[in-house]
Amino acid sequence: MSLATTRPALIEQGHWLTVRDCKRVLVVVHTVTFAQRLREVFGLLADDLRIQVVFTAAPHAFGTGVTQYLRELGITTVPWAQALRTEFDLALAAGSRGVHELRCPLVRVSHGAGHIKPLTDTTARVPGEPRAPGMLSPAHLLHEGRVVPAAIVYAHDRDLAELARTCPEALPAAQVVGDPCVDRITAALPRRADYRRALGLTEGQRLVVVTSTWGPTSTFGRLDALLPQLLGQLPGDRYRIALSVHPNVFAGHGPWQVYGWLAGCRGRGIAIVPPAADWQSLLVAADVIIGDHGSLAAYGTLTGATMLLTAGPRREVSAYSPAALLAAAAPVVSPLHPLAEQLEYATRTRRPGQYDQVAAALSSAPGEFHGRMRTVVYRLLGLGEPARPPAVSPLPTPPPLRRWEMTEGEGAAG
Secondary structure (H helix, E strand, O other), rough: OHHHOOOHHHHHOHHHHHOOOOOOEEEEOOOEEEEEEEHHHHHHHHOOOEEEEEEEEEOOOOOOOOOHHHOOOOOEEEHHHHOOOOOOOOOEEEEOHHHHOOOOOOOEEEEOOOOOOOOOOOOOOOOOOOOOOOHOHHHHHOOOEEEOEEEEEEHHHHHHHHHHHHHHHHHHHEOOOOOOOHHHHHHHHHHHHHHHHOOOOOOOOOEEEEEEEOOOOOOOOHHHHHHHEEEEHHOOOOOOEEEEOHHHHHHOOHHHHHHHHOHOOOOEEEEEOOOOOOOOOHHHHHHHEEEEHHHHHHHHHHOOOOOEEEEOOOOOOOOHHOOOOOHOOOOOOOOOOHHHHHHHHHHOOOOOOHHHHHHOOOOOOOOOOOHHHHHHHHHHOOOOOOOOOOOOOOOOOOOOOOHOOOOOOOOOOO
């Protein structure tokens, strides 16, 4: 074989590898967000000597940062074009682009808190077809009338009822496995005090976590309305602020530009959470969460934090999603009144059980994601499951907030 045609050992197999005769699982990563959800799945396979996991970064408009994210986990990727020409025993993906070209059975993994955003690109929609979110849409599940995934995993029984309406052809492949974020956040609640100490919060300080999805109607898309309130209306000795922006914003605009637009935060003690950082421990530690129609606000209802929303869209939110339920239950931030007063009012008037309906809509199998997910994967691989519970590591302890603060003379610390 010439140097020009040399391929990675994981593609070549044969005598290049030390551990042989493995089942081979391809993890297809389109975006950082998808990578974070897939990590909950491929982590279940890491210590099984019968399985070799191979990774590839698939083309995507928001694909910037994927290779770096995987590299920081110690993962190298094989080229997408070579992955398409190679036989595998199974593939895992959270996105739909190009996966119909794979030469193996596919597991599609849903991501986020339910299915929030109906498809915006309706060019391929059949007249009269409902405008469904991606993981419930024929456009993302079918190719030339054929169901692409061998298994499609969802968080809630309600998703199957919705799938029966939007894409009934895919029902035989559908499985309910729960939501890993629900399970991890719930399990981490007893460690709240540990996370707060690690973040550097002092006694009496309140942590305000501002979360933003991506798109023009997100919190970040209208940051000019909220940022002045964050910069000038919350006393720094009493409040600490962390801003968590969807990785698609960084991938779409570029980190340099995003940090440039946030230059007003420099020297103000506002932590900008990096796109690849773990956000779940922040939600557990938060006293107040200011969110939009994205997933993080919905997951925030699992904690004891006071919830507020920025004014959001209606057409961009699926009517049965947890985000829609939250929008009907949470108070909305107004730019016309002092922010500190609004936070105090929302905290004082929060009712017991106010967000129970939202939290219940996130998963119909709480605590069961990793066990159910492993069963799906091993069944499709034709392997018996390991004789032990799935190994699930706890949420990592977050770094001090000051590491993520923008300081004078630099774009972003840490």
